[in-house]
Amino acid sequence: MKTKTLLQLQIGSKGIIKEILTDQVTKERLESLGMISGSEVKVVRNAPFGCPRIYKTLNTAIAIRNETANQVIVEESHG
Amino acid sequence: MDKNIENKQLNVVLIGNPNTGKTSLLNALTGMSLHVGNWPGKTVEKKEGSINYRGYSINIIDLPGTYSIAPYSEEEKVTFEYLKNEEPDVIVQTVDVNALERNLFMTIELLALGKRMVLAFNFNEEAQRRGIIAQAEEISKVLQVPIVSVEANRGKNKELLLDEIIKVSQKKATIPDYMRELIKNSNEIHHDETFKFIKEKISPYYNTSNAVSLTDKIDSVLLNKYAALPIFILIMFLMFATTFILSTPLVDFTEGLFAQLGKIIDQKDLPQFLNSLVVEGIIGGVGTVLAFAPLIFILFLLIAILEDSGYLGRTVIIVDRLFHKFGISGRSFIPMILGFGCNVPAIMATRTIRDKKERIIAIMINSFMSCGARFPVYMLFGTVFFPKTAMFVIMLLYLVGVLVAFVASWLLSKLIKTEEQHALIIELPPYRFPTLKNTLKHAWYHTTEFVKKAGTIIFASVFVIWILSILPLGVEYGSEASLVGQLGKLLTPIFKPLGFGDWRFAISLIFGFFAKEVIIGTLGTIYGGDKLLATMLPQNITPLGALSFLFFVLLYVPCAATLAVIKKETNKWLYALLQVMLSLSTAWIISFTVYQIGLLLGYR
Numbered sequence: 001m002k003t004k005t006l007l008q009l010q011i012g013s014k015g016i017i018k019e020i021l022t023d024q025v026t027k028e029r030l031e032s033l034g035m036i037s038g039s040e041v042k043v044v045r046n047a048p049f050g051c052p053r054i055y056k057t058l059n060t061a062i063a064i065r066n067e068t069a070n071q072v073i074v075e076e077s078h079g
Numbered sequence: 080m081d082k083n084i085e086n087k088q089l090n091v092v093l094i095g096n097p098n099t100g101k102t103s104l105l106n107a108l109t110g111m112s113l114h115v116g117n118w119p120g121k122t123v124e125k126k127e128g129s130i131n132y133r134g135y136s137i138n139i140i141d142l143p144g145t146y147s148i149a150p151y152s153e154e155e156k157v158t159f160e161y162l163k164n165e166e167p168d169v170i171v172q173t174v175d176v177n178a179l180e181r182n183l184f185m186t187i188e189l190l191a192l193g194k195r196m197v198l199a200f201n202f203n204e205e206a207q208r209r210g211i212i213a214q215a216e217e218i219s220k221v222l223q224v225p226i227v228s229v230e231a232n233r234g235k236n237k238e239l240l241l242d243e244i245i246k247v248s249q250k251k252a253t254i255p256d257y258m259r260e261l262i263k264n265s266n267e268i269h270h271d272e273t274f275k276f277i278k279e280k281i282s283p284y285y286n287t288s289n290a291v292s293l294t295d296k297i298d299s300v301l302l303n304k305y306a307a308l309p310i311f312i313l314i315m316f317l318m319f320a321t322t323f324i325l326s327t328p329l330v331d332f333t334e335g336l337f338a339q340l341g342k343i344i345d346q347k348d349l350p351q352f353l354n355s356l357v358v359e360g361i362i363g364g365v366g367t368v369l370a371f372a373p374l375i376f377i378l379f380l381l382i383a384i385l386e387d388s389g390y391l392g393r394t395v396i397i398v399d400r401l402f403h404k405f406g407i408s409g410r411s412f413i414p415m416i417l418g419f420g421c422n423v424p425a426i427m428a429t430r431t432i433r434d435k436k437e438r439i440i441a442i443m444i445n446s447f448m449s450c451g452a453r454f455p456v457y458m459l460f461g462t463v464f465f466p467k468t469a470m471f472v473i474m475l476l477y478l479v480g481v482l483v484a485f486v487a488s489w490l491l492s493k494l495i496k497t498e499e500q501h502a503l504i505i506e507l508p509p510y511r512f513p514t515l516k517n518t519l520k521h522a523w524y525h526t527t528e529f530v531k532k533a534g535t536i537i538f539a540s541v542f543v544i545w546i547l548s549i550l551p552l553g554v555e556y557g558s559e560a561s562l563v564g565q566l567g568k569l570l571t572p573i574f575k576p577l578g579f580g581d582w583r584f585a586i587s588l589i590f591g592f593f594a595k596e597v598i599i600g601t602l603g604t605i606y607g608g609d610k611l612l613a614t615m616l617p618q619n620i621t622p623l624g625a626l627s628f629l630f631f632v633l634l635y636v637p638c639a640a641t642l643a644v645i646k647k648e649t650n651k652w653l654y655a656l657l658q659v660m661l662s663l664s665t666a667w668i669i670s671f672t673v674y675q676i677g678l679l680l681g682y683r
Binding site: 022025026028029030031032033034036037038039044045046047048049050051052054058059060061062063064065067068 | 294409503
């Protein structure tokens, strides 16, 4: 399966989180908000200036900056 | 009294993710009326209340919302420290069933501590409307923890919850046996293991596949790529315009009441000394300030709506990219907007900012955000000197305050040593319709605080000014020869180049340090009343001078309470002192520029 970073996912598409490559503190923060290895993330929309982007995971909307999203590895899900 | 002694004491603590209804629940259980917000970080301090129920005296503590028991930012440390040092009888975790799985991450962390727990499932009706199904009974069996479904904002099922708390308090605290499985490898909880457990064991009883989200639809407009910023600006514009337009007739009315009261007392043939104290001192000073109570009410009502709807939390991401250029993040924006109400709670709200450097900047720039106490000053001068354009003059002042805050944060971010940059990770709470009760409560609270301030600090300042106005004995009241006049004259050289060289303005600014409302309280006292103020002011200052004065009031120095909170939150007097110097010089330079350029352009 081809993996991408979360940032590479188009708006509206979904992916399953495979790995989080940020520093530990950020990783734990992402995890406690539901961005955790194995969870499905949907890209909802861009903020006005294209950053941060809004994602939805575990029924929660989360905004994270693009540089962080670029350190989250996902596997794009289809359908 | 006897009954109370027999009552058994129970200590209960409310813990949970942000925006899950902890403060609502505390209010519902204890009958308190703390303000509830809909953005992560609303509660930054421990709050406490108690209730007597079925022979128990139950003490309930509300902790700031947190996503994990390990702290991330300053306000989340409160929860961490509490769990480390205190031994509550029962932990109640509030759980938003709309995001059950995420909420359960913390449940597992708490269960691993082996404490007695009850889960309060909240927002069940909202979840039902959205088509989310959570089978509480089954989930309770899996987790081996009692669950009570409540609606915290209405207090629904609060008795059931209290009964359960009492029941649990009598049991022995244990760690559920499945927990051994979860912590077998490393003796600590890992999110990965927790998530696996939740997916396997809880998901069968939790169905979100049919969930519809109204929030997404609203966001597609309010956070639209092109429309978001204009909509935000429009909302802010409407907020101030509404405050101004609605409060103008109301303030006129209350002003009239005080003027009437002054007249009645004037005719009462009181001893001259007493008459002067009441009419000029109290009604002239305190009355001038109190007349603006309706304005405070409306302003805070609108800010509460902004908070409760969920929009305030979203402004963070609208501006994040922009703020980045000024050395801060979108996180700083919530305290800035709250600063339009009052800088004291706004500065406390900076605890949600994890980066120390950014937090200091957010604290230092907050008082440039024009607070509700300055609004009456603008309104009074605005209506006297710029009757047709007052609203726009006031908005210009607000705007300049924001711009100065930006420039200051840019400068400060260059000056203060850089620490590591932290990522911005923020939950966007669902939009919720603000309840009338909660918003009115918020507005009412701030209005009563305003009235209390009028009865204490403003009254005291006005009293001192009145004394200084009648001394030395025999002097003409409030004249240049009186003590207050002489004192003011010492400072006038500083303000002359700014266009308000009259001693009265110097004095009002000095006393305004105690509270910004005192500025008009002082002038009201010296001029002997609100109505006189309108006719007398133009004799001592030109419209251009008045404009320059307003800029000075906007920027010149944080009030005493704000300085105290700056010291408290930064732990250093140095920052409070720096703040005074920074703002005084900024105010002087800007007022000077406004006045001198105005003169050059031929205004006066």
